Amino acid sequence: MANDTITPAGSPPAGQTSNFINPDYVGTKFLVVNCVFLPLAVIALGVRTWTRLFVVRSFRADDYLMVMALILSCVMTGVTLDMLNWGLGKHMWDVPLSDFSPQFNKLNLIAAIVYCAATGFTKCSVLVFYLRIFPSRNFHMAVWTLVFIAAGYSIASVLANLLSCHPVAKSWDSTITTGYCMNRPVFYFANAGLGIFTDFATVAVPIPWIRPLQMPIRQKIAVAAVLAMGCFVGIVSCIRLASLYNLLKSTDLTWTTTDALMWCTIELNLGIFGGSVTAIRPFVRRYFPRLLGLSSAGGYYGSQSRKQAHPLNSMPRSGQPDFSNHGHQYSTTLTASRNAADNDSEEHILSLNNPGTPKEMDGIIRTVEFDIENTSTAGR
Structure with missing residues (x-):
């Protein structure tokens, strides 16, 4: 509806008049x-x-x-x-x-x-x-x-x-x-x-x-x-x-x-x-x-390793491991605090509620593997 007392911002096209009451609206x-x-x-x-x-x-x-x-x-x-x-x-x-x-x-x-x-x-x-x-x-x-x-x-x-x-x-x-x-x-x-x-x-x-x-x-x-x-x-x-x-x-x-x-x-x-x-x-x-292929919030990123693993604090403090056998493979596990913050690395995070997780391995674990070979000296 036109109003002669209001000036429009633009001139209407031919055949149309200004409508300030009920205009087209998107x-x-x-x-x-x-x-x-x-x-x-x-x-x-x-x-x-x-x-x-x-x-x-x-x-x-x-x-x-x-x-x-x-x-x-x-x-x-x-x-x-x-x-x-x-x-x-x-x-x-x-x-x-x-x-x-x-x-x-x-x-x-x-x-x-x-x-x-x-x-x-x-x-x-x-x-x-x-x-x-x-x-x-x-x-x-x-x-x-x-x-x-x-x-x-x-x-x-x-x-x-x-x-x-x-x-x-x-x-x-x-x-x-x-x-x-x-x-x-x-x-x-x-x-x-x-x-x-x-x-x-x-x-x-x-x-x-x-x-x-x-x-x-x-x-x-x-x-x-x-x-x-x-x-x-x-x-x-x-x-x-x-x-x-x-x-x-x-x-x-x-x-x-x-x-x-x-x-x-x-x-x-x-x-x-x-x-x-x-x-x-x-x-x-x-x-x-599960969206990332994990079995649980604290589960592994895949199947667990079948190699024998020991928490670091379970290794004997006195004496050395028996390295006398050729080709033995050892694996140690470094256990972090259970309160460690999450990050984007590929470290395995174990859950407190995972029934298969030992108490001492709760937290972040990193597996380090090394091979021991038995060498003989010339005089033996």
């Missing part, structure tokens, strides 16, 4: 997407944080980076949902000019800045996580190159959004007629292209080092699922690029921005989810061991 789907994908990211990071603090007991740089990404994702959700009150999801001609400028424009600028920073933190977190998995120097050089690219273009994107107009206030205040602004949709388009490159590069860089690894089939499936999640984030980035192309061609900003922001939300939160999944293996190993 903001509901944007609300639903936020209510689905943000909790997904929060749950994933919550499990990751529990794992780092109480299972592994080692909270590192990649974890802090991912926490920052989630905080920024929550900020972005709050900002973009507030944009629904100022015209997001409606046609420009159904939005009062006083709502579009300055409120909608200002919130849109804040959302763009927060998104660029959050995606930078997410990608850098995943890449830094890679650094402590593979010790190869060449791999570290490749990862640090990607970190430099991801962090560099994220910082540049934040600054470009912030300084996109001169004066800066021209970004949101349409009453300022002096100065100039860059073509922000074109910038978003270029930024998305760099984002897609880093998404797929982040997935591709560990593949040459993963392929030679000999792992149980379930672990290979888990690794494949993690990489598939990264590919899916890249696909979402491509879809977002298509939505930005529509934004580039359209003058109906409040309407077309809805899809662009929706795909930004999906991409960012899926990135946090996928990046957190890569770090919760100890959680799965402790609470859901």
